[in-house]
Amino acid sequence: MSSYIIPSLIIALVVYSFVKKKNAYNDFVFGAKTSFDLILISFPYIVAIFIAIEVFEASGLSDYLASLLKPALNLVGIPSELIPMVLIKPFSGCGSLAVLENIFINYGADSYLARAGSVIAGSSEAIFYVSAVYFSKTKVTKFGLAIPIALFANLISAIVACAICKII
Amino acid sequence: MNLIWIAIMIVGLGIMLFTNASAAFATILSGSEKAIALSLKLWSIYAIWLGLLKIVEETGLDKKIAKCLSPIINFLIGKTDDKTKNFIAINMTSNLLGMGNAATPSGIDGMAGLDKGSKYITTAMAMFFILNVTNLQLIPTTVISLRAMHGSTNANDIILPTLIASISSTLTGIILVKLCKKMFKKGDKNE
Numbered sequence: 001m002s003s004y005i006i007p008s009l010i011i012a013l014v015v016y017s018f019v020k021k022k023n024a025y026n027d028f029v030f031g032a033k034t035s036f037d038l039i040l041i042s043f044p045y046i047v048a049i050f051i052a053i054e055v056f057e058a059s060g061l062s063d064y065l066a067s068l069l070k071p072a073l074n075l076v077g078i079p080s081e082l083i084p085m086v087l088i089k090p091f092s093g094c095g096s097l098a099v100l101e102n103i104f105i106n107y108g109a110d111s112y113l114a115r116a117g118s119v120i121a122g123s124s125e126a127i128f129y130v131s132a133v134y135f136s137k138t139k140v141t142k143f144g145l146a147i148p149i150a151l152f153a154n155l156i157s158a159i160v161a162c163a164i165c166k167i168i
Numbered sequence: 169m170n171l172i173w174i175a176i177m178i179v180g181l182g183i184m185l186f187t188n189a190s191a192a193f194a195t196i197l198s199g200s201e202k203a204i205a206l207s208l209k210l211w212s213i214y215a216i217w218l219g220l221l222k223i224v225e226e227t228g229l230d231k232k233i234a235k236c237l238s239p240i241i242n243f244l245i246g247k248t249d250d251k252t253k254n255f256i257a258i259n260m261t262s263n264l265l266g267m268g269n270a271a272t273p274s275g276i277d278g279m280a281g282l283d284k285g286s287k288y289i290t291t292a293m294a295m296f297f298i299l300n301v302t303n304l305q306l307i308p309t310t311v312i313s314l315r316a317m318h319g320s321t322n323a324n325d326i327i328l329p330t331l332i333a334s335i336s337s338t339l340t341g342i343i344l345v346k347l348c349k350k351m352f353k354k355g356d357k358n359e
Contacts, residue, residue: 003324005307013223020227031222035214043207050206051199052176058188058195059180091172094210097314101206109320118315118326122266122308123334125301133272134300137280141287145351146294149344150301157302157337164329
């Protein structure tokens with residue numbers, strides 16, 4: 001059922017554009033062109049984060065930290081393999097996609113870990129990144145409770161993600 | 169992120185110097201290699217979704233969605249000028265469609281529109297911030313595409329779980345901001 005959603009939406013969009021007498025082809029090409037800029041901006045971060053992730057895992061730091069946090073996170077139902085995901089998500093969206101891709105490679109894209117990881121990646125955003133970038137045109141430097149609330153809300157989504165993927 | 173990256177590089181490479189020095193540089197290289205592979209995948213995903221998003225923009229569909237979102241914005245963010253409201257609506261729409269990166273420019277402009285010139289965050293800004301980081305998504309397009317590229321047989325089966333997980337975190341965030349309104353009074357008093 002869910003496999004129909006994306007293709008149907010694309011068809012509906014192109015038909016709507018046609019009815020509105022817009023040039024869907026030209027618009028698509030123009031939009032796709034902007035992907036250059038986006039990837040140019042994010043590429044250096046992806047490299048930096050991927051290198052750090054590899055070092056983090058190869059040095060054994062990841063295992064050490066995971067064993068440290070394991071009791072607390074296992075208690076709320078987050079498996080040890082997803083701990084790096086939960087830790088990096090608040091800092092970087094690209095970083096969490098990098099961790100997610102590692103999970104796909106190691107455990108298969110249809111495994112429970114891959115699904116739960118996908119839901120965590122899809123249901124939260126890089127809190128510290130957003131707090132730095134979104135406020136860049138404002139004078140705000142004191143965030144008060146906003147960041148603790150954001151972190152807590154994201155922990156909730158990670159817990160729900162791990163629980164829900166066991167059922168659905 | 170700065171400090172964490174520096175700490176991982178120093179401590180991690182430091183440990184490897186003693187445990188597995190010969191593998192250290194290979195580890196860094198493999199990181200960079202994987203980064204290129206992921207960037208190529210992301211690039212193809214962005215090309216598709218940014219292309220489609222442009223069609224949405226040109227048909228004016230985003231403004232229609234923005235109009236539908238208007239009462240929700242009034243309830244959550246409160247009164248603000250139309251221009252800011254439009255930025256917020258475009259930002260919310262991009263987020264709902266799973267285009268977190270495309271949401272950034274409108275997010276910055278929306279936040280600037282809510283700015284009261286104080287160094288303390290206002291309730292409205294905190295709410296807009298929370299809405300962005302709890303990431304309510306109808307279709308998590310980037311993750312679905314990445315999963316499909318890794319040979320998933322049903323990459324779409326995370327749509328419903330993602331919706332449920334992000335609804336839970338969004339509601340948690342909204343309720344907490346509303347409850348903690350007093351904590352933001354330093355920023356709010358300038359309004």
